[in-house]
Amino acid sequence: MIVLKKYKEAIIRFICGTGLITLLVLAWEMAASGGWKYANIFPPPSKFIKQLSNDGFKVGLGAQAASVQTSIISSILRVLTGLFIGLISAFLFGFFVQSNIWLKRFLMPLIRVLAPVAPIAWIPMALVLFGIGNQTAVFIVFMGVFFTLSIAVVRAIEIIPENLVNSAKTLGASKFQIWYKVIFPSILPNVFTILRLNFIAAWMAVLAAEMTGLQDGLGAIIMTGRNLFNNEMILMGMVLIGVVGFLFDSILKYIQDKFLWWDKKSRQ
Amino acid sequence: MIKQEKGITCENLSYSWTKHPGEEDYIFRDVSFTIQQGEFISFIGPSGCGKSTMLNIISGLLAPYDGKVIKDGIEVMSPDKDLGVVFQDYSLFPWLTVKNNIAFGLKLNGKSKNEIDTRTDDILKRVGLWEARKKYPFQLSGGMKQRTAIARVLANNSNYMLMDEPFGALDYQTRLNMQSFVSEVSAEFNKTILFVTHHVEEAIILSDRVFLMSVNQKEKMDELIIDLAKPIDITSSKFNEYRKYIINHLNKEVNF
Numbered sequence: 001m002i003v004l005k006k007y008k009e010a011i012i013r014f015i016c017g018t019g020l021i022t023l024l025v026l027a028w029e030m031a032a033s034g035g036w037k038y039a040n041i042f043p044p045p046s047k048f049i050k051q052l053s054n055d056g057f058k059v060g061l062g063a064q065a066a067s068v069q070t071s072i073i074s075s076i077l078r079v080l081t082g083l084f085i086g087l088i089s090a091f092l093f094g095f096f097v098q099s100n101i102w103l104k105r106f107l108m109p110l111i112r113v114l115a116p117v118a119p120i121a122w123i124p125m126a127l128v129l130f131g132i133g134n135q136t137a138v139f140i141v142f143m144g145v146f147f148t149l150s151i152a153v154v155r156a157i158e159i160i161p162e163n164l165v166n167s168a169k170t171l172g173a174s175k176f177q178i179w180y181k182v183i184f185p186s187i188l189p190n191v192f193t194i195l196r197l198n199f200i201a202a203w204m205a206v207l208a209a210e211m212t213g214l215q216d217g218l219g220a221i222i223m224t225g226r227n228l229f230n231n232e233m234i235l236m237g238m239v240l241i242g243v244v245g246f247l248f249d250s251i252l253k254y255i256q257d258k259f260l261w262w263d264k265k266s267r268q
Numbered sequence: 269m270i271k272q273e274k275g276i277t278c279e280n281l282s283y284s285w286t287k288h289p290g291e292e293d294y295i296f297r298d299v300s301f302t303i304q305q306g307e308f309i310s311f312i313g314p315s316g317c318g319k320s321t322m323l324n325i326i327s328g329l330l331a332p333y334d335g336k337v338i339k340d341g342i343e344v345m346s347p348d349k350d351l352g353v354v355f356q357d358y359s360l361f362p363w364l365t366v367k368n369n370i371a372f373g374l375k376l377n378g379k380s381k382n383e384i385d386t387r388t389d390d391i392l393k394r395v396g397l398w399e400a401r402k403k404y405p406f407q408l409s410g411g412m413k414q415r416t417a418i419a420r421v422l423a424n425n426s427n428y429m430l431m432d433e434p435f436g437a438l439d440y441q442t443r444l445n446m447q448s449f450v451s452e453v454s455a456e457f458n459k460t461i462l463f464v465t466h467h468v469e470e471a472i473i474l475s476d477r478v479f480l481m482s483v484n485q486k487e488k489m490d491e492l493i494i495d496l497a498k499p500i501d502i503t504s505s506k507f508n509e510y511r512k513y514i515i516n517h518l519n520k521e522v523n524f
Binding site: 161163164166167168169170171172173174177181182185262263 | 327328329347348349351352353355357359361362363372373376377404406417420421424
């Protein structure tokens with residue numbers, strides 16, 4: 001019972017979340033079997049899920065076809081690579097800009113102009129630069145997260161309580177020690193929250209990039225489905241995108257709650 | 269000119285928030301004083317008189333507009349771990365446990381793990397934080413947080429402890445408790461303490477001398493020598509004379 005109490009909220013959330021989805025799926029199935037007129041455009045789960053268990057199911061045609069598992073893993077790896085490079089670059093950029101007021105005055109307006117440009121707008125240029133392939137997808141993810149994360153890092157550094165840095169100074173910290181022992185841990189929870197929000201943007205960006213003709217990836221499933229006029233394939237792709245994205249966000253949330261709790265807690 | 273004796277000497281300190289101050293823009297001007305090693309000095313005055321600014325300048329966190337601070341014969345140009353500071357808002361590192369907060373300064377200086385452990389454990393026991401050593405700051409009461417902040421300075425073995433309204437955010441009971449704690453600490457660890465407060469009784473109870481700062485007279489800082497037998501009897505006539513003197517000083521300053 002104690003265990004139940006501890007996880008009470010989690011259990012309630014799980015029941016509510018899965019409950020609503022189950023209800024919607026049931027309604028969808030009933031509508032389709034009851035002769036819904038759009039059942040061809042929106043084939044119900046009972047139809048498209050079968051695609052997954054079909055061993056012969058491949059994305060693409062002929063020798064270039066890739067399995068669903070490969071597609072999922074490819075998409076995840078592209079997002080992770082782009083996010084990772086974007087995060088590291090944003091930290092370096094943020095620290096660089098915050099080290100001197102003139103750097104900030106020159107560089108921040110540029111970043112703020114580039115940030116609102118949707119990552120998919122870079123696709124035409126990326127295709128010319130990198131061709132169709134992993135590099136393009138990673139580049140698009142990077143463009144989708146780098147500017148926002150940079151702004152987040154700069155802002156997070158700005159709002160660090162002055163006395164936190166002052167107390168480190170009076171305890172004998174060197175400039176470098178202040179950066180990595182005080183400023184870095186101070187901004188980590190804040191930046192991670194933005195990273196979580198940005199993961200969703202990155203996830204959307206990678207799909208757009210994969211629709212440019214990559215052979216595998218979740219975006220490629222949708223594109224193949226479109227080319228084959230196969231709505232079952234498109235819907236299955238959409239479900240996979242949603243479920244994988246959800247699982248990924250859950251992992252990020254777990255990391256945040258478990259290892260980066262101090263921002264929230266120290267405000268209490 | 270370099271002076272050799274231990275202690276803090278402030279020579280003609282001035283401060284202003286503007287770069288080219290007119291007569292009115294100074295927060296204080298040409299203030300000089302000397303603090304001997306081992307003394308407990310309180311700075312008291314109305315808000316806006318520059319108490320905290322004074323402390324920040326002495327700690328090296330803020331550069332004076334004019335004048336200089338000399339500590340043990342050497343001019344203070346930047347923060348120095350010999351001048352430990354305790355802030356009103358505690359400023360503990362929220363991601364570190366009490367023990368690691370206290371060890372923070374020691375770890376900066378590349379001491380061995382053994383040495384750091386021995387020193388922090390000793391401090392933890394002496395300031396009554398042993399039980400709380402594994403807790404994080406958000407799990408502590410205000411008084412415990414401030415104890416940790418003080419212990420952090422003690423662990424660093426700073427000769428000087430600068431305290432900027434350290435008990436301003438604490439409730440009455442905790443405040444009394446912390447007053448006796450600081451009193452014990454200053455005796456036991458033989459620290460020179462510079463203490464900013466706006467609490468009259470607190471200043472008298474703790475200090476050897478009280479510096480009275482002023483908003484209207486920027487070029488003068490009155491000084492009151494406290495000569496009371498310990499333990500201090502707050503009902504004694506002498507205590508009340510001091511109290512009256514300081515309150516009169518503060519009342520002259522009140523501008524509504």
